[in-house]
Amino acid sequence: MARVITVAAAQLGPVPRDASRGTVVARMVALMEQAAQVRAALVVFPELALTSFFPRWAIDDDSVLNGFFESSMPSRETQPLFATARRLQLGVCFGYAELARQAGSLRRFNSSALVGPDGSLIGHYRKVHLPGDREPQPGFEHQHLEKRYFETGDLGFPVWRAFGGVVGMLICNDRRWPEAWRVLGLQAVELVLIGYNTPMRNPEAPEHDRLVAFQHSLVLQSGCYQNGTWAVAVGKAGIEEGQAMLPDSMVVAPSGEIVARATTSGDELVVAEIDLDATRSYKTTIFDFGAHRVPQAYRMIIERTGAEPPEAGT
Numbered sequence: 001m002a003r004v005i006t007v008a009a010a011q012l013g014p015v016p017r018d019a020s021r022g023t024v025v026a027r028m029v030a031l032m033e034q035a036a037q038v039r040a041a042l043v044v045f046p047e048l049a050l051t052s053f054f055p056r057w058a059i060d061d062d063s064v065l066n067g068f069f070e071s072s073m074p075s076r077e078t079q080p081l082f083a084t085a086r087r088l089q090l091g092v093c094f095g096y097a098e099l100a101r102q103a104g105s106l107r108r109f110n111s112s113a114l115v116g117p118d119g120s121l122i123g124h125y126r127k128v129h130l131p132g133d134r135e136p137q138p139g140f141e142h143q144h145l146e147k148r149y150f151e152t153g154d155l156g157f158p159v160w161r162a163f164g165g166v167v168g169m170l171i172c173n174d175r176r177w178p179e180a181w182r183v184l185g186l187q188a189v190e191l192v193l194i195g196y197n198t199p200m201r202n203p204e205a206p207e208h209d210r211l212v213a214f215q216h217s218l219v220l221q222s223g224c225y226q227n228g229t230w231a232v233a234v235g236k237a238g239i240e241e242g243q244a245m246l247p248d249s250m251v252v253a254p255s256g257e258i259v260a261r262a263t264t265s266g267d268e269l270v271v272a273e274i275d276l277d278a279t280r281s282y283k284t285t286i287f288d289f290g291a292h293r294v295p296q297a298y299r300m301i302i303e304r305t306g307a308e309p310p311e312a313g314t
């Protein structure tokens with residue numbers, strides 16, 4: 001039996017540094033209204049959706065830095081996202097900078113939240129792969145200081161039973177690492193929700209700049225195909241505070257085909273009707289992990305080469 005749902009990638013155009021949460025949340029609510037009109041079950045927003053991509057700046061003043069973080073979720077300012085989800089019976093996923101108080105100390109993560117159509121929090125993920133630097137790099141027009149502002153996510157790569165299927169989240173740079181996809185794939189993931197902020201230029205390797213869009217779709221298409229899953233990938237696009245950010249939000253099928261794609265660099269809803277059962281014809285044939293994947297052979301190879309063995313079953 002088909003498990004068909006409509007999903008929407010809610011691409012955001014630039015968010016200025018001084019944009020209030022209220023203005024960004026209002027833009028997000030407008031996109032949620034559009035998603036409800038096409039009867040979407042789920043709308044997905046970018047990484048760090050609520051603010052400008054602040055890791056481009058070296059910020060030394062903690063009170064300024066804290067202004068980009070959420071110390072509770074929902075908060076007074078983000079509550080409208082939860083209320084709108086409930087009012088429209090619409091799931092929502094969005095990225096935000098998380099300031100957590102754990103065992104008396106403050107911890108910072110690059111996180112995403114998954115909210116159900118009843119407005120309650122289904123799950124929460126903390127980004128594992130943090131690109132860029134801890135210290136500002138001399139001569140770079142824009143910094144990429146995620147290592148300065150965030151700790152490595154400590155929640156693993158969980159999946160949730162939601163929206164009629166098995167759902168996981170990755171955040172931006174995570175999508176470039178096959179093991180992140182595979183840990184989700186080993187849990188039979190059927191829909192991966194991915195927000196990103198991808199600069200069009202990488203001053204560390206300008207020779208990659210012409211390939212930014214190609215490598216973005218390459219990892220999404222291969223991650224989906226090799227794990228028999230759908231993905232919704234959503235960017236913060238356009239020229240944000242003088243820095244060009246990749247648009248190209250898309251929905252990718254378990255076949256690896258792109259089924260819907262953004263056509264602008266601004267706020268735009270990219271909609272696709274997807275059948276979660278389309279994952280079956282990959283998970284039960286060419287990528288039937290139980291039948292064809294041989295973890296003990298990987299272990300043997302790793303032992304022979306002297307590398308650290310992975311956890312059992314991974």
Ligand code: CDT
Pocket residue numbers: 047131132144171172173174176196197198199202
């Ligand atoms: N936000 C994020 O993770 N962006 C990275 C840029 C890496 S270049 C320093 C990405 O993988 O898209």
